[in-house]
Amino acid sequence: MMKTKTIKEIKTIINNNNSFLITSHYSPDGDALGSVIALGLLLKKLHKEVFYHIDRAFADKYSFLTDIEDLKNNIDHQKFDVGICLDCGDLNHLFGSEALDRCSKIVNIDHHKSNTLFGTVNYVDIEASATGEIIYELLEHFKISLNIEMAIALYTAIVTDTGNFKYSNTTSKTHLIVSNLLRHSFKHWEINKKLFDEHKKTKILLMGETIKNLNFYFDGKIALSILTQAEIKELGALDEDVEGLINIGRDISGVEVSVFIKETKPSEYKVGFRSNNYVDVGEIALELGGGGHSRAAGCTILGNKDEIINNIINILSKKI
């Protein structure tokens, strides 16, 4: 009921105003971009003036989205009736949040638990798998019929934040919405391939190196791999290509804890921990001066590589 009331408020604000600035978080992902684009298309259908203020630091793989090239930040010296912030939990993470000073009202639409409710009106639904789910509901309330461009944008939003429907945030409602989106015949499998199954060559080579460097301890319950700066550079890879490599160890049958170590500079190592079932790696990272959650945590350690590994294995031996 609360939700319906809020969505009605948002509808009233949209109906009663003319110029809208849409914003989202830094380094926008598929949910941010898809939600921004779908909302922009909705507002344009309602004959509103739409402006975007979006961080351009997003991945090339999103280039298939309609209107992605329109997300220019041409907002100089302008005032807006309403600023709409999507998929962003707080003002620190909002790209160019100072632009909100030029908006008479702020509408905050998000699905993050941590949202600080910084808007004039806040629609935060933590049950929604993606902000795209909320934009879909907004469309329904406007009785605006979905077109294929909106469907593609919202599919991208939802597929991104649910890890292609495999994370626990995926609900019955998520699939129902996607069922409606797919009534518009678009090649969802091509979007899927672009978002999840296309990798840079350097990323694959780093993956090979990570596997080559894998070591197992305690009957295969711990998998540990390490990459040095020399290895990363030799393969022509970037530091960012290392993202996700820790999952290789985590996803091996029998492994409880995956440790991934990246040399950041001489004698400095970034250590990540992932666990599958029972080891609280947050505690371990805390012990090592870092932090995190029970299944995913990390820390930075200075010193000698072999000593660091020995120390980590020693700490883990008490938990495994």
Next chain:
Amino acid sequence: MMKTKTIKEIKTIINNNNSFLITSHYSPDGDALGSVIALGLLLKKLHKEVFYHIDRAFADKYSFLTDIEDLKNNIDHQKFDVGICLDCGDLNHLFGSEALDRCSKIVNIDHHKSNTLFGTVNYVDIEASATGEIIYELLEHFKISLNIEMAIALYTAIVTDTGNFKYSNTTSKTHLIVSNLLRHSFKHWEINKKLFDEHKKTKILLMGETIKNLNFYFDGKIALSILTQAEIKELGALDEDVEGLINIGRDISGVEVSVFIKETKPSEYKVGFRSNNYVDVGEIALELGGGGHSRAAGCTILGNKDEIINNIINILSKKI
């Protein structure tokens, strides 16, 4: 309309008979097992006698399925009113098809285009992403309310055959059915992890070896890797662990054709081809004495490794 008529016929057969033998194809996958189990549960709810004749050569990862341990082939000297064959295109692929001689009627439920319609009644829906989708419809026609065990079995069926909703066979209807299945709160993400994100250690090590052996040709448009029997054995891997490794090359940005070569025995090589957009690898495989489709094909070549690679690259140079 045709479908409704057939489903009514099947309903009549089920209602008018008592003993049922459920069978499926050799090496049953998630769709076969999930469909068999869901149908078994439906028949049991209708107080029918249910027998299974199922190839036990299925992966351990399916052990979470309810009733999986009941799929014993204890069918000696028995006759059955009806044999129901699920997810199997023809009698050659049916596990222990001779058991059908002991069934008075045969019901054939499948979604493969190639189905030979070998049943007394045939319900072949090639629009269905999985046989599990058809079993779901059958359940609806019986107005039997789905329980959580059925939901898990059918989720497993559909998720398997759609590659977790990422293949082009995934439709609006697929997501609608899954939306209904997820109304029963089960941990779909754990099933997903078991089916897609848990790998044998030897598989990961083979993956590393495949990446290490990758070579690129023609500006990175061709990726070629090879594994010898010595390498496979040294890692303690099995021949079957090689499955899917060809996708590593295919999924690298810029690659059009991925070639994966496995030594099967001295001087004998199994060669797989995958293409992304325009090269018809079926033609290439045909030229080399094999066959397949335009995007996935293969052949077996006898001879010297380096000569075989040179020959393949030479043929590909004309198509790339």
